[in-house]
Amino acid sequence: MISIAIALAMLPLAGAALGATLVEDVRTWDGPSHTRVVFDLSRAPDHRLFTLTDPHRAVIDLHGGRISADQVEGIRDEGPIRRVRSGRRDQGVRIVLDLDRAVAAESFTMTPNDTGGHRLVVDLSDPQPNTAVRRAPDQAAEPFVVAIDAGHGGKDPGAIGAAGTYEKGIVLSVARKLADRIDAIQGLESVLIRDGDYYIGLRERTRKAQAAGADLFVSLHADAFHDRRVRGSSVFVLSRNGATSEMARMLARRENRADRIGGVSLADKDEQVASVLVDLSRAHTVEESLDVADVLFNKLDTLGDVHGTGVEQAGFAVLKSLDMPSVLVELAFISNPEEERRLKSSSYQHQLARGLTEGVRAYVEQTRPALALSGGDEEYRVRPGDTLSDIAQRHAVSVSELRRANELAGSTIVAGHTLRIP
Structure with missing residues (x-):
């Protein structure tokens, strides 16, 4: 009887899991104008995005969401993102992006198409971005x-x-x-x-x-x-x-x-x-x-x-x-x-x-x-305590490649400077 009672008690939980919005994968990309985080989801999301200060954070509340902590724990130092953490919140999950500065945060969703399923896309950019733009390729040339x-x-x-x-x-x-x-x-x-x-x-x-x-x-x-x-x-x-x-x-x-x-x-x-x-x-x-x-x-x-x-x-x-x-x-x-x-x-x-x-x-x-291909290189802002070898390991490049890409004679770097990641 006890086992039957336990099984009956778990039925609502099983139903909730079946109706949950599962985070299947998390991807990041850090570009010259913004940093993008893409959440691949099992269904269309019901979400809210907002930012906080002191300390700076971008917060995504995913109603009815489920995420595994190991999907985000490896995300470190991507553009303004220092780390990403998650936890249960009300009837869903809260995902927190700890930031090293204030950002403008925007989000949009994508519905399934020929190349992917449901996605939630979060873009982070500087509140006053650099107005310089890259030269566009010849518009007559198709990609x-x-x-x-x-x-x-x-x-x-x-x-x-x-x-x-x-x-x-x-x-x-x-x-x-x-x-x-x-x-x-x-x-x-x-x-x-x-x-x-x-x-x-x-x-x-x-x-x-x-x-x-x-x-x-x-x-x-x-x-x-x-x-x-x-x-x-x-x-x-x-x-x-x-x-x-x-x-x-x-x-x-x-x-x-x-x-x-x-x-x-x-x-x-x-x-x-x-x-x-x-x-x-x-x-x-x-x-x-x-x-x-x-x-x-x-x-x-x-x-x-x-x-x-x-x-x-x-x-x-x-x-x-x-x-x-x-x-x-x-x-x-x-x-x-x-x-x-x-x-x-x-x-x-x-x-x-x-x-x-x-x-x-x-x-x-x-x-x-x-x-006339252009762009594609990543950038990284040096933080106090960083070493060139640590940055190279974090971005899966060699120290010599970092030196060559940034015209460095040695391994001395200065906090606040921006390095190009080849």
Whole structure:
């Protein structure tokens, strides 16, 4: 009887949870004019935003909301945001942004569309922003559109790490960070093929990229191998004549099974056809894919281990009939325990997104010089007690890169000065 009574007492709580607005992810971006915080939500939000002084804070009350503390505890020193904390408040949750100065705070909501679900966007800017504006690119030049495909999703978890980490979640997190960085550069525009934990068939990924008018398709994955010692990033493009290595052949077979999970038969398709890059219709598209893949591989090589000696080729499938440069990036081996830990780190995810953004930018500057790309760099205001090495670690860049970007001869920095984060 006691257990029945407890179960009955918990029913209202279960009902409340089912009707809650769940915070599924939190993303930040710090730009030259404002700092943006994006909350990915399970449903349309009922919220209130206001600011407080002494000390400075921006407060979001999310009625009926639910958030996990670990979703915000890693957010530190993003523009005016010193840290973010959350707690239960009345019938929902209160999210507090502790700030280092007074700001103007605005919010708006976004409804589900082809690239994402419900979102609450909070923008923080200086009350009297600098009136200087960046030179706009040639209005006649259309933006270069990058389709970012987070592999797997929903019922298809992808590879699973030794500690139980799902590939689908890692690549989605990196994809979102990459999209934020791409969108911060004038002349570039991102399209997220998948912006939630749901499955999309291989052909549908192709159609979404085509419908968006994408100029480049980048598919993100996290590799797995039976030997857990294998590590490093890889970049693949289509091969018309088979794979360039046994690893590439195994990867193509594994990724190709994703469509079986999604309920699509592969019986009428060539055995080589796999999960991302496909029998493209024009030979020159393969050559262009190799060009951008070389740039991305070299950028990843500067971040850490890469697998193999260069770009590999395999018979991937999701981009059939897609006449655009297309690459598949294996970010790391999730089957390697050390790399699994790194992939779960927000700092390393930002590092990967930054490297991929640099690669995309370098490729576009080579092929579309008329776009005159601008922006994209982050800025950080030095606080008392900061060291150059601490700032470098926090933003996943090297000390030498910080020195070079800010023309510093040594490691001496002054509180109140602004550093450019490359």
